[in-house]
Amino acid sequence: MDFDSALSKVGEFGLAQLLQSSLVTSLGILLAFQQVNLAFVAKEPSFLCTDPNIQGEAVCHMEKSCENIKFVDEFTSIVSEFKLICGENYKASLVQSMYMIGVLFGGLIWGPQSDAIGRKKTLFAGIILLATTSILSGTTQTYLQFAFLKFINGAAVGGTGLVVFVYSTENVGASYRVLAGTMVQVVFALGIAACGGLAYLIRDWRQLSFASGIPFIFYLSLYWILPESPRWLASKGKLTQAEALLFKMALRNKKQILRTDIALARPTKSSQKEKVSQPESVGYAEFFRxxxxxxxxxxxxxxxxxxxxxxxxxxxxxxxxxxxxxxxxxxxxxxxxxxxxxxxxxxxxxxxxxxxxxxxxxxxxxxxxxxxxxxxxxxxxxxxxxxxxxxxxxxxxxxxxxxxxxxxxxxxxxxxxxxxxxxxxxxxxxxxxxxxxxxxxxxxxxxxxxxxxxxxxxxxxxxxETLNQPLPDTIDDIENDTKKTQ
CATH class of the missing domain: 1.20.1250.20 (MFS general substrate transporter like domains)
Structure with a gap:
């Protein structure tokens, strides 16, 4: 049988999927922290010049440069730390641009790697990088150090967020994909709201960076709990491993089945020959051929x-x-x-x-x-x-x-x-x-x-329309309409 048929016997969204999805989806709160904490970490506080004989002139329009700048708001940021004001104020917004460019590259890098080596490995590689870059950014001594780390941090956010969504949605039944996918977005939105509260409580930008990054360390313990995606294993021909994980899911979902009841279809000799003639990995150009x-x-x-x-x-x-x-x-x-x-x-x-x-x-x-x-x-x-x-x-x-x-x-x-x-x-x-x-x-x-x-x-x-339709496994399925998604 195909994977979707086996999944229907295992349980389309039982306790096993609920636990796995909840653990992975909860990462969205921390990813939201990384995405929006720059609104405070790079926020410009009010400032004035405390040089003698200065009578309230606008600092950025003074004829002579001010030697003593005082930041008067109750929060700190990289602007106050690295004096990113007046002619240097563009650097604060430049960090945001570098972060978004990092997010772009992260998706391009993590996506193919996730398809090639698995969801689990790429997920935890991202978690390690997120913890490292977030914590180190709070220790930086120069603007360039901070900007570089935020670029890498953006790449980790973009890649990890992609894997979180794929992992959370591809091993549930068709009728539950909406719920699983929507919960990823809901958790991220709640993370945005929570970041406002966290930034209100922590007004120092270095402490805020630490608080945003340290929780990722605790997620590393999930490496020994979360399994690889069985759908990914099946798509790579690792059918025995996929069946073993599906059977464990069935037991946790309290389904009374035998392992033979969820045996995945083995490729025939003709299909194996066709597979050998095709490239194992799919490049971006294949989407347009x-x-x-x-x-x-x-x-x-x-x-x-x-x-x-x-x-x-x-x-x-x-x-x-x-x-x-x-x-x-x-x-x-x-x-x-x-x-x-x-x-x-x-x-x-x-x-x-x-x-x-x-x-x-x-x-x-x-x-x-x-x-x-x-x-x-x-x-x-x-x-x-x-x-x-x-x-x-x-x-x-x-x-x-x-x-x-x-x-x-x-x-x-x-x-x-x-x-x-x-x-x-x-x-x-x-x-x-x-x-x-x-x-x-x-x-x-x-x-x-x-x-x-x-x-x-x-x-x-x-x-x-894809409502209640089985997922296509290959590009050939889409072109030949074998999955009847059209």
């Missing part, structure tokens, strides 16, 4: 890009919700939760394709409507702006969640991590481009956000 997989990947890459531009663009406006940066960050995470609840309730009812299209179209329309709401038009207009912005954020957050789940189902098992890595790369590029739109003004910004979200929602109708 044949028509079905090419159409899927082009639409997915554009959708990930559009979701990221709109999501990051609206998130960067979170500070406008209130004057308290800690509360604003917490709200920017909590506002995503209703979107994820909607995904859990509706995704298995109306399907992936309709949900993705509907959410992105909703977010796009909300952004376009913001064009017609004038600034400084009174409290009622401000309330409408806030409401539309939140609707846009919830819409694109739900769309982002759907495309994560959808892409993992559209990609073949043999190259699932690689496909997701390519998609996340386009998302990182979108996230880096989003800040470049803001200087052109709100009208242009919301026009771009709205059109991107709308066009991605419309193009999603060209993708096949």
């Amino acid at each position: 044949t028509p079905n997989i090419r159409r899927r990947m082009v639409i997915q890459i554009f959708t990930w890009f559009a979701c990221s531009v709109v999501y990051m663009g609206l998130t960067m406006g979170a500070g406008d919700i209130g004057s308290n940066a800690y509360i604003s960050l917490a709200l920017s995470g909590l506002v995503e939760l209703p979107a994820y609840v909607a995904c859990v309730l509706l995704l298995d009812v109306i399907g992936r394709r309709a949900m993705l299209s509907g959410c992105n179209i909703l977010g796009g329309l909300a952004c376009l409507l913001l064009i017609f709401i004038p600034d400084n038009a009174g409290s009622s207009a401000e309330m409408i702006q806030t409401a539309l912005a939140l609707i846009g954020k919830m819409g694109v957050s739900a769309g982002f969640n759907v495309i994560y789940i959808y892409s993992s189902e559209l990609a073949p098992t043999s190259a699932r991590s690689s496909a997701l890595a390519l998609c996340t790369m386009s998302a990182r590029i979108g996230g880096a481009i989003a800040p470049m739109v803001a200087p052109y003004g709100k009208l242009m910004m919301f026009r771009v956000f709205g059109l991107l979200a709308l066009s991605s929602g419309i193009s999603a109708f060209l993708l096949p």
Whole structure:
């Protein structure tokens, strides 16, 4: 039998999958800390010049340089530590850019490695790197040291986050993939909110770096608890090991079956010959050689890009919700939760394709409507702006969640991590481009956000529905339609 048939006998989402998924998914809180703590670690505090005979002049506009700068806020950051003010203030935002570039490269590196050597090894390699870079960043003595470590840290976050999602979703039944995938996003959103609280309690940037990194050390003990992904083992032809893990899952799920009841189909001689003639690993170019997989990947890459531009663009406006940066960050995470609840309730009812299209179209329309709401038009207009912005954020957050789940189902098992890595790369590029739109003004910004979200929602109708469909194992399955995913 194939893997999905065996999984149905083992239990599609029993105690075994629940424990494994919970342990891995909980990493999302710490990954969120790494992603957003730069909002405080690189935050610019208020400062003034304490040189004699200076009468309140703006420090950055003084004719003579100030020799004694005093930072007056109650928190510290790399800005106060390395004096990144005035002509040097661009370096604080440059760290964020370097971090995002690291996230991009991490996905490209971890994805193929996860497909080649396994989910478990790449997951714990990322955890080790995350703990090391986060803790060491709190000990740096120069700006260049800190920037380099944040680049490596970003790579570890991008790669580890990808493996967390794949591991959490590929060994549950088709009817539970939405729940498993959505919980990854929910935990990450809660991590964003929790980071606001952590930063409120810890105002020193070095201590905040330590607090964000030390918990990763405790996760290393899970190496002797978490098994390798049985679906990955089966896709690599390690059927005996996959069957052994499936049988253990069945016992934990209290399923009364024999090991022979979940025997996976062995390849025939003809299929073995075909497999020998094919390359063992799938390169990124393979996604564009044949028509079905090419159409899927082009639409997915554009959708990930559009979701990221709109999501990051609206998130960067979170500070406008209130004057308290800690509360604003917490709200920017909590506002995503209703979107994820909607995904859990509706995704298995109306399907992936309709949900993705509907959410992105909703977010796009909300952004376009913001064009017609004038600034400084009174409290009622401000309330409408806030409401539309939140609707846009919830819409694109739900769309982002759907495309994560959808892409993992559209990609073949043999190259699932690689496909997701390519998609996340386009998302990182979108996230880096989003800040470049803001200087052109709100009208242009919301026009771009709205059109991107709308066009991605419309193009999603060209993708096949995957609701309650078995996952394709190879690109040939997609091209030959043997898995009937279209």
